[in-house]
Amino acid sequence: MENSKPKLNLAVYWAAACGGCCVSVLDVHEKLFDVVAAANLVFWPIALDVKYSDVEAMPDGFIDVTLFNGAVRNTENEHMARLLRKKSKVLVAYGSCAHLGGIPGLANLSTREEIFKRVYDECESTVNPDQLRPLTVSSVGEGSLTLPEFYNDVRSLGQVTAVDYYLPGCPPQTERLLEVFMAIVSGASLPPAGSVIGASGKAQCDECTRLKSENKQISRFLRPYEIYDDGITCFLEQGVICLGPATRAGCGVRCVKGNAPCRGCYGPLEDVKDPGSRMMSAISSVIDAREAEEIEKIVENLVDPAGTFYRFSIPSAMIRRKVL
Ligand code: SF4
Numbered sequence: 001m002e003n004s005k006p007k008l009n010l011a012v013y014w015a016a017a018c019g020g021c022c023v024s025v026l027d028v029h030e031k032l033f034d035v036v037a038a039a040n041l042v043f044w045p046i047a048l049d050v051k052y053s054d055v056e057a058m059p060d061g062f063i064d065v066t067l068f069n070g071a072v073r074n075t076e077n078e079h080m081a082r083l084l085r086k087k088s089k090v091l092v093a094y095g096s097c098a099h100l101g102g103i104p105g106l107a108n109l110s111t112r113e114e115i116f117k118r119v120y121d122e123c124e125s126t127v128n129p130d131q132l133r134p135l136t137v138s139s140v141g142e143g144s145l146t147l148p149e150f151y152n153d154v155r156s157l158g159q160v161t162a163v164d165y166y167l168p169g170c171p172p173q174t175e176r177l178l179e180v181f182m183a184i185v186s187g188a189s190l191p192p193a194g195s196v197i198g199a200s201g202k203a204q205c206d207e208c209t210r211l212k213s214e215n216k217q218i219s220r221f222l223r224p225y226e227i228y229d230d231g232i233t234c235f236l237e238q239g240v241i242c243l244g245p246a247t248r249a250g251c252g253v254r255c256v257k258g259n260a261p262c263r264g265c266y267g268p269l270e271d272v273k274d275p276g277s278r279m280m281s282a283i284s285s286v287i288d289a290r291e292a293e294e295i296e297k298i299v300e301n302l303v304d305p306a307g308t309f310y311r312f313s314i315p316s317a318m319i320r321r322k323v324l
């Protein structure tokens, strides 16, 4: 790509993340040449040996765009979120974890102590008779070793610092990233700060081509392995929970096209505050029963309701965490 404009400074950072978002950036394949023609990568821990101290030494606003993926789980994540905010003109919450808290946010269903107990005392592969815990500072012969402090709560990026844009997905579709990046490079007018970008205003169901009837009736919830999916009928009508009615479109309905129900990683629709409760209300309206006892029976075979309805959004949902 010919580009006479000065190059942008681009940073990519991962906090409490699985690495999938960083890999999705690499998924641009040969388009990477367009990206490097338009931008200097000034910080990207997965690929470049640039130290935190190098970022600290950058003038404020030096980075044009930072793609921040991952949730905020510990003091290091929070320090980097605030530092990159200061150093970046545009801070993008990239992926479900930064956007809504994501999969790491499911840890808000436990306390820090419960997590430590499981990991350091009870885990089948751990031998720890003295029940030691990680220390934020340990003295060794060579000096002091430090570890970040593990918070009790997982938070989304927007709960820690001001975010300019949210690019949803677990991970975001690479095509959407390229569109957004090229729009920034070309100086196209961007939506107001705080907007969700790289996604549509419609629901997944609006773009899904599976057959759906007006009057869905569910008399039993089933898990995907319990049905012989015919590949053409709406998952909900086959009794499998699909979060399409409450989830923003933008991924190309990839999971459903791959014969898996939508899990909700693109987050709630514009007017929805709490994706889980929106989905529960959609589900309750299609339960095929009138008597309380019957309804209870149907709902009882719903496995892992919190993980089903709030898989990507607990920290930013109304429940936020398990009540202590
Ligand atoms: S949004 Fe998904 S792919 Fe990205 S870091 Fe979180 S869990 Fe991984």
Ligand code: SF4
Pocket (backbone or CB within 6 Å): 204, 205, 206, 208, 209, 210, 212, 233, 234, 235, 236, 242, 243, 244, 245, 256, 261, 262
């Ligand atoms: S609920 Fe799922 S399968 Fe059914 S129409 Fe919506 S996205 Fe498609």
